[in-house]
Amino acid sequence: MRHFQAFLNAHPELKTAFQHVSLGIEREGHRIKTNGDLARSPHPSAVDGSSDNKYIQRDFAESQLELVTPPVYSEEGVYHWLEAIHQVALRSLAEDELLWPSSMPPVLPEDDAIHVADLDKVEDVAYREYLVKAYGKKVQMISGIHFNFGFDQDLLEIFYQADDQGYASIKEFTTAFYLRLARNFLRYEWLIVYLFGATPSAHDSFYNRAEDIFPHPIRSIRNSHLGYVNKKDVTYTYDNLPDYVEELEANVKDGRLIAEKEFYSNVRLRGAKQARGLLETGIKYLEFRLFDIQAEEAYGIGLDDIRFMKYFILYLVWADMDCQMPDVYQGYEMKLEVAEEETLQPTAYQEEGLNLLEGMTEMVESLGVSDTLNPLIDSMRQRLLDPSLTPSGRLVTNNPTVDTWLANNLDHAKANKEAALAHPYLLGGFEDMELSTQILLADAIQQGLWIDILDRQDQLIALTYRDHTEYVKNANITGKDSLISYYLMGNKVVTKDLLQAAGFTVPKSQTFNSLDAAQAAAGLFVDKKVVVKPKSTNMGVGISIFKEGASQEGLREAFDIAFGYDDTVLVEEFAEGTEYRFFVLDSKCLAVLLRVPAFVKGDGQHSIRELVDLKNQDPKRGENHRTPLEKISLDRSAALVLEAYGYDFDSVPEADEIVPLRENSNISTGGDSIDVTDDMDPSYLELASQMAQALDVKVTGLDLMIRDRHQAAQADNYALIEANYNPMMMMHIYPAQGKGRRISKDLLAYLFPEKIFKD
């Protein structure tokens, strides 16, 4: 098929599929010290540094991170991934390290001080050593952004079915389709260099020879003859796949290239490890490699940049052009020329550029996406007309000297890291998911596990290490716990019976199956310390506690409430002591938390209202479970509690006076979580672990009443009051006080016992 535009216009129902392309982004960047020096430390130890890590890798140098998104089907999606991976990478850096925000490296030390990446595969290290010999270290220190792009398989199938050029198979058609796109791109890639070139100059330390230094700022050193260009004797063709493969192999065979991957084209054909493999598999997608890092973008490339790249590539199909190899060779020269044009001068190919943009405008109109795309294409048109609006142009204008440029880059780097650390419990791009799933995803990225978001709303993900996949829902529902355990733990009576049968202390209880029966028996519990609770609810819902003995009236009310939630209601002996939450994973108690009702601590100066305001400024406090802790609200409940102490909101408590603002200790009403894992008799940790074993659950949160946590556990000084399935993790990871416990990472280590977890 030659005329995609006409075909799509005749089949408007396919226009959505035409835009349904997979996008993946790889972004390189050097670790630097906070003083701007290139980092000489090894790859961050918090990150899995093996070649298994799918998201955080090293490129040429040990200091050079390569952040890789999975293929995603929307611009926003891939941008979100880029954000997430950046945040994890930045949070994994040593305290005194940052990520350099430019394609051109920072001030470089002598070659000897540049460490080639210390990779696990011998052949990877050997290849880098060859590159050093062939090109020197410095050019390899340039960083960039690569763009992976693949069309919808079903659409290609439809194109193939409608095609009249006699391709023998869908594979052959697809290969020809991608080759044509590659040629078209290579013909017009100069426009991307012009629009996104962001390397007008470099520090002197980058240059091997003084005479290499350009006499004026250009558009893109990275795309210039000083960037990644092959030696003159390397030959290539994109005309057809067999020739492409043969040519490439001949280069290697004759020693013009040490390996196929040394072939520095701005378009790589993807689908097999070696070119010859493509003859078998066909081309699956293309990799475009010419994009410069945009210093002002927190993740090196903006959402609009990604969007423009996507529609530019789509246009190269839509426009029905079919460039041939002479055009490609011409395009290559044009790209070099444009890259080396003086930054603030218009390009020689302005008119061709404007025509391309005009064509894109027509396309987005026809595709029905002009609302979003037209302003973007317009802004590119402005760049074409006014070079000072290009990234290089702005860099030159804003940075009169290389030193200003270095200083500004350092500022960007610091701001980027600060932003990544501001809300360490959130994972950018995934903020719509539950906090605990965000944390788990962050850890999975750090550990390099492959992530599939199976269902965002359902918090359902798949994690893969090599050939081993584990499914996780709501951050700790896994394949390790049995289906029946969910139902057993969902039934308070059964849970307690099982634990009692196993010899643990649980409060005695009586069960009622009707409100009438319960009301009739209420007399039995008058003046007794009891808890009335529905059989199957969690999180304190529908529960009434009578710590000081119940009244007939109170019981009647409690039954009314509890039967509102379940057909079966328990009256349970009130267990004396303080309530603690134990998080148990795989028979190991990893964290214990004391939950304290919302309170403020007086300073003799501020009113209670002011103290609450101050406490609420903690970034860990927020609303609606979007933060590890909740803000304290000065509502009627708080006023009632204060009243009992003779206070109101404007009272000023004395220094160090603890003023409670709630009766209940729930985190959701502003309560504090205090980690006490290391501050209790270890017998309780062992006890919790044994209880989880008795229940045959791998992940659970156990609520125990304990009289004195520093006294060893024995039958009469504790009681289990609740066993929770899918327990909260965030409050242990980011407690209000005490040591945070990264139990999400422990969970991953449990799911993948064959994998080594660093740190």
Next chain:
Amino acid sequence: MRHFQAFLNAHPELKTAFQHVSLGIEREGHRIKTNGDLARSPHPSAVDGSSDNKYIQRDFAESQLELVTPPVYSEEGVYHWLEAIHQVALRSLAEDELLWPSSMPPVLPEDDAIHVADLDKVEDVAYREYLVKAYGKKVQMISGIHFNFGFDQDLLEIFYQADDQGYASIKEFTTAFYLRLARNFLRYEWLIVYLFGATPSAHDSFYNRAEDIFPHPIRSIRNSHLGYVNKKDVTYTYDNLPDYVEELEANVKDGRLIAEKEFYSNVRLRGAKQARGLLETGIKYLEFRLFDIQAEEAYGIGLDDIRFMKYFILYLVWADMDCQMPDVYQGYEMKLEVAEEETLQPTAYQEEGLNLLEGMTEMVESLGVSDTLNPLIDSMRQRLLDPSLTPSGRLVTNNPTVDTWLANNLDHAKANKEAALAHPYLLGGFEDMELSTQILLADAIQQGLWIDILDRQDQLIALTYRDHTEYVKNANITGKDSLISYYLMGNKVVTKDLLQAAGFTVPKSQTFNSLDAAQAAAGLFVDKKVVVKPKSTNMGVGISIFKEGASQEGLREAFDIAFGYDDTVLVEEFAEGTEYRFFVLDSKCLAVLLRVPAFVKGDGQHSIRELVDLKNQDPKRGENHRTPLEKISLDRSAALVLEAYGYDFDSVPEADEIVPLRENSNISTGGDSIDVTDDMDPSYLELASQMAQALDVKVTGLDLMIRDRHQAAQADNYALIEANYNPMMMMHIYPAQGKGRRISKDLLAYLFPEKIFKD
């Protein structure tokens, strides 16, 4: 404590606990042939005949079943268990066998033809052989009912705390409490013999010597000197536990008893295997052994009989009596005397009996249960005043000769078996539970697994074989499937993605997250054969099928419906073919079902209305899922379908004409289920098994569309359309047509691989 009555009156809140006693019943009975002969066949092969079987055992003879309920805390509860175990036992009998409904055996063959039970433990067989020597075979052929009775532990603890007699421990107190009850019972047991004696006479073949034959019908041969009585030289005391143990051991040591269990007292002290063990454990409960089988009761004893026994025993505590050993010896003589009184003559102890009943009346008044108990006590009072109203009295009146008695017993036996077979898919006493759970429980009883009903409403049970417990909910949710599998299968998109990734054929689908997005895309599906379904519902809810191509309007409506059930809706390619349900357990496809829309088959005579009536008479058809199939309803839907054929309800279809009454094939609207497991290409069974493996689920029901089930499966002639967790089992076990597959039993065998499952 001596005065329980006063104590309970002072603490009325304990009166419920006083009646909260554990009851267990053991009922013996011979298997007979339908002609009335004693069965000479071995123990039923469908039943697990090992000593592990908790519910269905053998007593002395191979033909003598012993049916044992677990201890249960209500009269109704224990009666329900008795019903369930009887039904399973009766259904397990060979086609030509029945259960003899009397304590006195049927016509006995010569001793040589009576087979001692062929038990798995050598010592059990040896003991029986000793009994034959000591007592002869015939007396051992008497059957009876034993009654296990235990008080609430917490109540005993309260009694103990309030006691002033200086017991050193709760164990000592409890032992004394039960010994006192035992003595009181042995003093007054004659009343039970009088009220429930049901063995006035026996067939001549029972007697070893003609001179043994009583000259007239008596009250209870079983409790007479011809029944289970020890040799004269056996000595015993219930005065205190150490003396009880020593006396018993002395009998054994001196050869007066071969084993402790040969001690035929009507009260056995329970809690340890050997008497000496009781010194360690204390007495846990008592076993009362004197109850005759009530021929008119389907399960040998009626609910009211159980209730009376319970309150009689409670009265022996309540009445504050403390009989001593002389009273016990006196009571023994009184019991023998009453047992041998002439049936229709008043008893010598009528006045004592009336006084006891009067005391019981006062007690039930005080306990607040006189509404239920008074009529019952009254009827016992009538029996006391009029011997013809006693069971023996009625037997004598109704059966002028032993032959009539034999014939009537045979009739009872036949009716009892017929009743047990009438609704084989129901388990008496558990009819409130789901059908599939009833079937599973029936199989568990047959296989002798120990059953705990953890939560009736939740259909949550525990099954135990030796030390191995498995929990089951809704009949096939077990510990074998993982928690995450439930969520994966609950998500249609994820399920299909997983199966597609594993190489299976699933219909292509598109997902929409909003009604707007779906409506906007509706145009894409016009004229296409598609299915519109919500992401997460089951059983066809919210699904629209367009077999002939969808209209714009139809799609809009379908989206409206589907989004009413879920936030995510799929449009799926309609898979051609016929739908089949595959039941897979542990990677084995055990059953395949074709579901056919409700229909009738004409006979050229009856109208459609009449044909439906006839079809609905099948006992497998009922309403609201209480039967394997549902009745066909002649409603508007049926009328519409008929209209298309030019029929109405009064049309008379021709012979063999199939007249459909529904479009959909759901069982719930009267559809037929047809087992086709053996009538399809086996490749589909293998396919289903592989799919279950790919989903990593052990129990699943897979719905496949198949073009031709006799053609081997290949990628383009089938499609998986749904994978169901917790699949229905009943329709496979009792299909409308074809072979039933007892998959519930397969499930048990899967849960307990270490156990041998017979049959």
